Amino acid sequence: MKPDFEVAWRSPSNIALVKYWGKHGVQLPNNASLSMTLKNAHTVTSFKAYHLQSGLQVKYLFEKKHHPEFESRIKLYLESLLKEMPFLEEYAFEISSENSFPHSTGIASSASSMSALALCLVSFENVFLNKNFYVDFFAERASQIARLGSGSASRSIYGMWSTWGEIDGFPETSDRYASPIGIKPAPMFQKMGDAVLIVSSAPKKVSSTMGHSLMNVHPFSKARYEQANENLQALLFAMQVGDFETFASIVENEALTLHSLLMTSSDDGLLLKPGSLQIIDAIRKFRSQTNVKLCFTLDAGPNVHLLYPESEKQKVHGFIHDELLQFCENRTWINDGIGDGSQQISTKNL
Ligand code: DP6
Numbered sequence: 001m002k003p004d005f006e007v008a009w010r011s012p013s014n015i016a017l018v019k020y021w022g023k024h025g026v027q028l029p030n031n032a033s034l035s036m037t038l039k040n041a042h043t044v045t046s047f048k049a050y051h052l053q054s055g056l057q058v059k060y061l062f063e064k065k066h067h068p069e070f071e072s073r074i075k076l077y078l079e080s081l082l083k084e085m086p087f088l089e090e091y092a093f094e095i096s097s098e099n100s101f102p103h104s105t106g107i108a109s110s111a112s113s114m115s116a117l118a119l120c121l122v123s124f125e126n127v128f129l130n131k132n133f134y135v136d137f138f139a140e141r142a143s144q145i146a147r148l149g150s151g152s153a154s155r156s157i158y159g160m161w162s163t164w165g166e167i168d169g170f171p172e173t174s175d176r177y178a179s180p181i182g183i184k185p186a187p188m189f190q191k192m193g194d195a196v197l198i199v200s201s202a203p204k205k206v207s208s209t210m211g212h213s214l215m216n217v218h219p220f221s222k223a224r225y226e227q228a229n230e231n232l233q234a235l236l237f238a239m240q241v242g243d244f245e246t247f248a249s250i251v252e253n254e255a256l257t258l259h260s261l262l263m264t265s266s267d268d269g270l271l272l273k274p275g276s277l278q279i280i281d282a283i284r285k286f287r288s289q290t291n292v293k294l295c296f297t298l299d300a301g302p303n304v305h306l307l308y309p310e311s312e313k314q315k316v317h318g319f320i321h322d323e324l325l326q327f328c329e330n331r332t333w334i335n336d337g338i339g340d341g342s343q344q345i346s347t348k349n350l
Contacts, residue, residue, distance in 0.1 A: 001050060003048035003049055003050055003094070004049055004050055004051045004091075005047075005048070005049040005124050005127060005128065006046075006047070006048050006049075006347050007046075007047050007120050007123045007124065007344065007347065008044065008045065008046040008047065008120070008344070008345050008346065008347045008350055009044075009045055009047075009116045009119040009120055009123070009342060009343070009344050009345065010042050010043070010044045010045075010116065010342065010343050010345050011042060011043055011045070011112050011113075011115040011116035011119055011156050011157070011341075011342040011343075012037050012038045012039065012041060012042040012112055012115075012156055012339050012341065012342065013038045013041040013042065013043075013101075013107050013108050013109065013111045013112040013156065014035040014036060014037045014038060014108065014111050014152065014155050014156050014162070015035060015036055015038065015107075015108075015194060015297060015299065015305050016033050016034065016035040016152065016155075016254075016297075016299075017034050017035060017036060017235065017250075017251045017254060017297055017307075018031075018032070018033050018034040018228055018231050018232045018235060018250075018254050019033060019228065019254050019255075019257070019258045020033035020151050020152060020164065020165070021211065021212065021215060021224070021228075021258055021261060022212055022215035022216070022221060022224070022225065023151060023212045023215075026148065027147055027148055027151055028175045028176070029151060029164060029165045029175055030215070030221070030225045031165060031224070031225040031228035031229050031232075032163055032164065032165030032166060032167045032173065032228070032229060032232050033152075033155070033163065033164050033165055033228070033232070034161065034162070034163045034181070034232055034235060034236075035152070035155045035161070035162055035163075035164075036160070036161055036192060036194065036307075036338055037155070037156060037158060037159050037160060037161070037162065037338065037339050037340075037341055038107070038194065038336045038337070038338070038339050039336055039337050039338060039339030039340070040100060040101070040334070040335070040336045040337075040339070041099075041100060041101040041107045041112065041334070041336055042099070042100050042101075042112050042116075042339075043097050043098065043099050043100075043109070043112035043113040043115075043116045044097065044098050044100075044116065044345065044350070045095065045096070045097045045113065045116035045117050045119075045120055046095070046096045046097075046120075046347055046350045047093065047094075047095050047117070047120035047121075047123075047124070048093065048094040048095075049091045049092070049093055049124055050091060050092045050093075050094075051090060051091060052090065052091060052092045053090050054092075055089060056075070056078055056079060056082075056088055056089050056091065056092075056093075057091075057092035057093065058071055058074055058075040058078060058092075058093050058095065059071070059092070059093070059094045059095070060074050060095050060096070060097075061094075061095070061096040061097070062096075062097055062098075063097075063098050063099070064096070064098070074095060074117070077114075077117075077148070077149050078093070078121075080148065081121070081145065081148065084145065084148075085121065085125055085145075087125075087128055087129070088121075095117065095120075096350070097113055097116065097117075099112065099113070101334065102201065103201075103203070104201045104202065104203045104204065104301075105196060105198055105201060105303060105334060106196055106198070106298075106299050106301045106302070106303030106304075106305065107196060107299075107334070107336075108152055108299060110149070110150040110152065110153060110208070111150060111152045111153045111155070111156045112153075112156060113153075114146050114149035114150040114153035114156075115142070115143075115146040115153040115154075115156035115157055115342060116342070117146075117149065118142045118143075118145040118146035118148075118149060118153065118157075119142045119146075119157070119342055119344070121142075121145055122138060122141050122142040122145055123344070125141075126138065139157050139158065140177050140179075141177075142157050142342075143155075143157045143158075143164075143177035143178045143179075144176050144177040147164070147176070147177060147178070150208075151164070151212075152164075152208075154177055154178040155178040156341075156342065157178065157341065157342055158178065158179070158180045158341050158342075159180075159339060159340040159341025159342075160180070160181070160185075160190070160338060160339075160340070160341070161180070161181035161185060161189075161239075161338075162178045162179060162180055162181060163178060163179060163181055163182070163232070164177070164178035164179075167182070167229070167232060167233070167236075168229075168233070169233075170182040181236070181239075182236070183236050183239065183240045184240065185239040185240065186239060186240065186241060186242030187242070188242055188244065188293070188309040188311065189239045189242070189247070189309070190338070191309065191310035191311075191337075191338065192307060192308065192309055192310065192337055192338040193306075193307070193308050193309075193310055193312075193313055193316065193335075193336075193337040193338075194305050194306070194307055194336045194337050194338070195305070195306040195308075195316065195317075195320055195333055195334070195335060195336070196303055196304075196305055196306075196333060196334040196336060197279055197303060197304045197305075197306060197320070197324055197327070197328050197333045198303050198328050198329050198330075198332040198333060198334070199273050199275040199276050199279065199302040199303050199304065199327060199328060199329060200273055200275070200301075200302045200303070200329055201329055201332075204271060204300065204301050206262065206266060206268040206269055206271070206300065208300060210266075211262060211265065211266075211269070211300060214265035214266055214269075215261065215265070218261060218264070218265055220261065220264075221261075224257065224261060227257070228254075231250050231253070231254055234246065234250055235247065235250045235251070238250065244293045244309070247295070248287070248293075248294075248295035251295050251296075251297050251307065252295055252296060252297070254297065255296060255297040255298040256298075258298065258300065259271065259272055259298060262300060271300060271301050271302055272298075272302055273302040275302070275327040275328070275329075276298070276302045276303070276304055278327045279296070279304045279306075279324055279327050280296055280304065282323050282324060282327075283295070283296050283304075283306060283324075286319055286323070290315070292308070292312050292315045292316065292319070293308055293309050293311075293312050294306060294307065294308040294312060294316050294319075295307055295308075306320070306324075310337070320333060
């Protein structure tokens with residue numbers, strides 16, 4: 001049967017430098033966050049809608065195989081969107097996704113997959129309701145719909161750097177959707193590498209949803225939200241003026257703050273492994289001995305993201321091979337960097 005509507009999007013993952021950790025209401029952040037959009041780690045989602053009038057139905061394939069668990073999560077997500085998009089009720093959907101990166105690598109698959117799906121949904125809304133959304137509004141709407149699926153996904157709509165959450169002095173920012181960063185970063189921050197050092201590919205024990213909710217009872221949460229907003233302002237300034245030292249110090253502090261909160265929230269929050277700490281230690285030593293511009297950040301897991309301006313690539317890759325791969329599981333790392341953001345793609349050959 002020919003679908004009534006068909007579209008496909010490729011959407012990247014992102015790595016947060018100022019972390020979103022703690023939320024309220026309907027997926028609203030307790031502090032603003034800032035992220036770098038990745039280039040290679042992405043999800044491709046193809047989306048087909050059939051007009052059926054028999055209530056919302058979903059068939060979901062992940063990496064070409066039927067995946068009942070993801071299918072029921074996506075069905076719940078689409079049902080939760082009925083207030084926003086009531087027309088979804090009259091359709092059956094065939095959704096198929098593939099990731100360019102393996103599972104449990106410290107690359108946020110919910111960010112790329114939920115943003116890719118949100119972009120498909122907003123494309124459908126645009127055509128179905130004959131809206132002719134302006135490009136900027138389309139992105140804002142997709143970011144809002146992505147946020148409802150996973151907070152960090154709201155930032156994956158845009159290329160390069162994005163922020164999500166209200167920031168003082170930046171009136172275009174909102175808790176409801178992410179926006180492209182409101183400053184012009186210095187050249188060194190426009191071409192960045194991200195080496196993801198895989199310390200362990202075992203699935204993590206603490207889910208983001210659980211982790212966010214533990215922030216509601218953490219004794220330091222109020223101070224944390226204030227600190228995040230201050231760090232964000234200071235990071236924007238450092239990026240604008242090209243101050244790598246301040247950039248590195250804020251980014252590393254954010255990563256370690258996230259893990260301090262995690263490990264003091266629950267027994268399952270101790271996610272760092274000896275290898276993670278050995279890598280962190282080696283990065284700091286190498287930086288102080290060589291003055292090479294590099295720093296680390298962490299997601300909610302043991303793997304380390306090593307960030308550096310492209311101009312340092314040769315030295316950093318040499319350092320990874322000589323000193324860091326010994327701490328990585330099967331000497332595995334993923335070579336990624338800053339990317340241009342999401343893109344609609346042809347549905348042929350998918
Ligand atoms: C540590 O976006 O995965 O990666 O909104 O519940 O889906 P939900 O959480 P999620 O949380 C991401 C947390 C983080 C930091 C970040 O990406 O900002």
